[in-house]
Amino acid sequence: MSAVLEETPVPVSAPVRDGGTRAVLALARFEARRLLTSVPVVLAFAVYVAWIVWHTQNSWDGYPALQDVDRETQTMPTLVGLAVLVYANSAVLRSGRRGTESHFATLVMPPWRRTVAHVLSLVPAALLIAVCVAGQFAREAFKPGAVGHGSPAELAVGPLCVLLFGAAGVLLGRVVRSALAAPLLVVLLLFTAAFSAAPGVTDATSWLAPFVVEQSGPTLPSDLLGRPAAWHALYLAGVVLCVAFAAVLLAGGRTMTVRAGVVLSLALAVTGGVLQAGGAEASPELTAARERALVRPELTCVQRDGSTYCAFPEWEPRIDTWARTVDEVRSLAGGSAHERPLVVRQRVDATFGLAGDAAVPPSTEADRVTVGTVWGGNRVPEFSSAVAAVLVAGSEEAGGELCDGRMVTLMWLSLSWQDDPMNALSRVRLDDSVAGSATVLSPTNPMTMTEGQTDVVRHLLEKPLPGTGDRVKAHWAELTEPGVTTARAAELLGVAAPEKADSCER
Amino acid sequence: MPPTVSASGLSLHYGRTRALDDVSLRLAPGVTGLLGPNGAGKTTLLRVLATAVPPDRGAFTALGHDPGTPQGRQEVRRRLGYLPQTPGFHPDFTAFEFVDYVAILKELADRGDRHREVRRVLEEVGLGDVRGRRIRKLSGGMRQRVALAAALVGDPGFLVLDEPTVGLDPEQRMRFRELIAGAGEGRTVLLSTHQTEDVAMLCHRVIVMAEGAVRFDGTPAELTARATGRVWSSTERDPGAKAGWRTGTGSFRNVGDPPAGADLVDPTLEDGYLLALDGIGTEVTA
Numbered sequence: 184m185s186a187v188l189e190e191t192p193v194p195v196s197a198p199v200r201d202g203g204t205r206a207v208l209a210l211a212r213f214e215a216r217r218l219l220t221s222v223p224v225v226l227a228f229a230v231y232v233a234w235i236v237w238h239t240q241n242s243w244d245g246y247p248a249l250q251d252v253d254r255e256t257q258t259m260p261t262l263v264g265l266a267v268l269v270y271a272n273s274a275v276l277r278s279g280r281r282g283t284e285s286h287f288a289t290l291v292m293p294p295w296r297r298t299v300a301h302v303l304s305l306v307p308a309a310l311l312i313a314v315c316v317a318g319q320f321a322r323e324a325f326k327p328g329a330v331g332h333g334s335p336a337e338l339a340v341g342p343l344c345v346l347l348f349g350a351a352g353v354l355l356g357r358v359v360r361s362a363l364a365a366p367l368l369v370v371l372l373l374f375t376a377a378f379s380a381a382p383g384v385t386d387a388t389s390w391l392a393p394f395v396v397e398q399s400g401p402t403l404p405s406d407l408l409g410r411p412a413a414w415h416a417l418y419l420a421g422v423v424l425c426v427a428f429a430a431v432l433l434a435g436g437r438t439m440t441v442r443a444g445v446v447l448s449l450a451l452a453v454t455g456g457v458l459q460a461g462g463a464e465a466s467p468e469l470t471a472a473r474e475r476a477l478v479r480p481e482l483t484c485v486q487r488d489g490s491t492y493c494a495f496p497e498w499e500p501r502i503d504t505w506a507r508t509v510d511e512v513r514s515l516a517g518g519s520a521h522e523r524p525l526v527v528r529q530r531v532d533a534t535f536g537l538a539g540d541a542a543v544p545p546s547t548e549a550d551r552v553t554v555g556t557v558w559g560g561n562r563v564p565e566f567s568s569a570v571a572a573v574l575v576a577g578s579e580e581a582g583g584e585l586c587d588g589r590m591v592t593l594m595w596l597s598l599s600w601q602d603d604p605m606n607a608l609s610r611v612r613l614d615d616s617v618a619g620s621a622t623v624l625s626p627t628n629p630m631t632m633t634e635g636q637t638d639v640v641r642h643l644l645e646k647p648l649p650g651t652g653d654r655v656k657a658h659w660a661e662l663t664e665p666g667v668t669t670a671r672a673a674e675l676l677g678v679a680a681p682e683k684a685d686s687c688e689r
Numbered sequence: 690m691p692p693t694v695s696a697s698g699l700s701l702h703y704g705r706t707r708a709l710d711d712v713s714l715r716l717a718p719g720v721t722g723l724l725g726p727n728g729a730g731k732t733t734l735l736r737v738l739a740t741a742v743p744p745d746r747g748a749f750t751a752l753g754h755d756p757g758t759p760q761g762r763q764e765v766r767r768r769l770g771y772l773p774q775t776p777g778f779h780p781d782f783t784a785f786e787f788v789d790y791v792a793i794l795k796e797l798a799d800r801g802d803r804h805r806e807v808r809r810v811l812e813e814v815g816l817g818d819v820r821g822r823r824i825r826k827l828s829g830g831m832r833q834r835v836a837l838a839a840a841l842v843g844d845p846g847f848l849v850l851d852e853p854t855v856g857l858d859p860e861q862r863m864r865f866r867e868l869i870a871g872a873g874e875g876r877t878v879l880l881s882t883h884q885t886e887d888v889a890m891l892c893h894r895v896i897v898m899a900e901g902a903v904r905f906d907g908t909p910a911e912l913t914a915r916a917t918g919r920v921w922s923s924t925e926r927d928p929g930a931k932a933g934w935r936t937g938t939g940s941f942r943n944v945g946d947p948p949a950g951a952d953l954v955d956p957t958l959e960d961g962y963l964l965a966l967d968g969i970g971t972e973v974t975a
Binding site for chain 1: 739740741773779789794795797
């Protein structure tokens with residue numbers, strides 16, 4: 184028989200002198216744990232993380248531009264933010280609703296310190312959002328085709344939004360002692376977001392919102408974006424602190440520190456707001472740089488297999504990818520085109536910043552191909568078509584005006600080397616069709632395929648590549664002769680001619 | 690024994706209602722009972738002593754600190770355990786979480802020490818096995834014990850208990866008496882109750898209040914002794930009695946000024962309490 188000595192617990196008394204700071208942090212941890220395990224917040228996080236996983240699998244066709252990716256991290260944290268708003272509000276109202284307020288009023292920690300704890304309890308949720316944002320960004324950044332630079336200020340918007348919504352929930356709980364107020368505010372915010380501003384229209388007032396979604400037309404080099412992201416982050420941080428200090432002040436925390444905090448955070452928010460408003464309009468220097476991007480862009484040029492590739496500095500890692508496409512198309516061409524040195528230049532219409540949606544005009548210079556700032560997916564056959572157009576017609580502008588049998592050779596060069604030529608045919612056409620006439624997309628002006636040309640190209644793509652390739656090389660001169668008919672091109676390439684003459688053929 | 694809580698001239702009005710009227714008292718370690726009819730001012734007095742409301746006039750000190758100053762009030766609160774008359778709960782908290790939450794509000798900041806203390810008080814009130822259960826799933830008696838645990842956490846030197854046994858069944862009341870008796874060892878406990886048995890069994894002192902004022906302040910024996918010679922038995926209710934009721938034996942027990950030759954019986958604490966309320970309109974009927 185053995186005796187077991189049990190240690191008798193010794194009662195613990197509250198510390199006599201603690202300043203309460205450690206207790207506030209303890210309460211913040213307690214509230215943070217409850218917040219992060221509450222049903223609405225867990226659900227919102229689950230949806231958010233699932234969205235990140237799903238989105239990053241398919242986004243950007245594997246070729247993200249990180250200066251666009253950073254902005255993509257801003258919208259979805261709002262979902263978590265709204266859940267945090269509702270929960271934080273209910274946590275503030277908890278004592279009032281459950282009749283514990285009069286009891287807790289006799290405890291050491293005063294209500295305003297409890298409010299400080301409620302505000303601090305939001306920080307772990309914001310940090311989790313920051314981790315998710317970093318994960319989303321990193322997943323894109325580590326894709327082999329990633330280019331560009333993300334902005335820490337843009338990446339900070341998501342976590343700051345969660346802090347802002349949570350602090351708004353705390354403040355609301357101090358102003359309106361009703362559990363209905365927070366859900367109503369959420370509905371109001373959703374309605375405001377849905378109906379207030381049209382995407383793509385941004386001005387100084389747009390930047391007063393927590394985040395600014397700009398309908399991204401072109402992908403621009405980082406230095407041409409013209410978004411006052413840093414000032415906006417400063418503004419958001421100021422608003423978050425201002426709302427938090429206001430909540431503490433309303434809860435009775437009328438200490439010098441709190442009053443000074445209100446004033447300083449207000450100053451921070453106003454400073455950030457004014458500076459971001461100034462930055463929302465493009466400066467003369469930025470406007471000039473944007474205009475140069477289309478006509479005289481500052482590019483870095485390198486040689487690959489006799490051709491020259493000029494890219495914005497951020498896109499240099501993508502040159503090898505473009506070169507592989509050029510080589511594939513050129514290897515199928517006959518005559519001198521087989522070894523013709525091309526100049527591939529990157530161009531983008533940045534005149535109106537991210538709000539712009541203008542097409543880049545085709546180059547009139549011989550052997551010059553335009554490549555855009557987006558890659559992957561449909562952009563590959565589009566660029567391939569532009570290369571083929573220059574090889575067949577001599578220039579991009581001439582390629583856009585083709586309306587004869589050369590279009591057959593052009594499209595075969597563009598598509599036949601690709602993994603799934605028929606799929607590439609549908610993707611390069613505006614209406615995703617593989618029959619009938621259609622517009623063919625390219626980095627500059629579109630081209631046109633007639634119904635007959637489409638039929639011939641489709642038949643060619645169904646045949647083995649080597650046989651057709653030999654015929655293309657053998658009859659290159661005639662196939663690229665201006666005025667060659669689609670019927671003649673079909674005959675030379677060994678497929679049936681279309682039943683009727685093409686509408687655009689003279 | 691030197692007093693740990695000392696109040697003098699406490700007065701408080703709610704509008705025109707005089708809730709406390711010049712109340713003075715001195716409490717020493719041990720359990721002091723506070724008896725009185727509804728509206729006597731017991732809860733108001735407890736709320737004042739628990740620093741929930743300040744008095745209009747008068748002052749008190751608790752455990753050497755004056756709650757009339759902000760610093761003193763904080764010091765009193767650091768040493769105070771308060772169980773309100775109708776304690777609120779956060780039903781989606783577990784018993785552990787609720788007491789832990791209260792412990793944090795009492796500024797027990799160290800997590801390890803605090804959790805040990807929470808477990809200790811939950812064991813002390815007999816809820817160690819259900820500490821992980823949500824409060825909404827606990828019985829009324831268990832909730833009351835959670836509230837007591839919340840009052841006990843942090844080892845307060847001054848414990849204010851406002852009718853803690855209301856609504857409890859006899860077994861739960863017995864359990865509570867054990868707990869309160871234990872809590873009174875080394876602490877100053879002020880127990881407000883309607884149950885004279887609680888006072889008889891637990892308290893070394895008893896205070897009777899009526900209409901906001903103290904009507905009696907002494908030991909239970911002294912309160913009982915007030916009724917010596919003023920309780921008698923009769924076959925009919927004596928119309929001259931202050932109070933009278935039929936007992937289980939069929940005879941009437943009368944309290945008041947007995948007629949000559951009355952069949953006097955031994956008084957109880959309740960008899961003394963009824964006589965302490967004499968003249969304030971309180972009536973006990975059969």
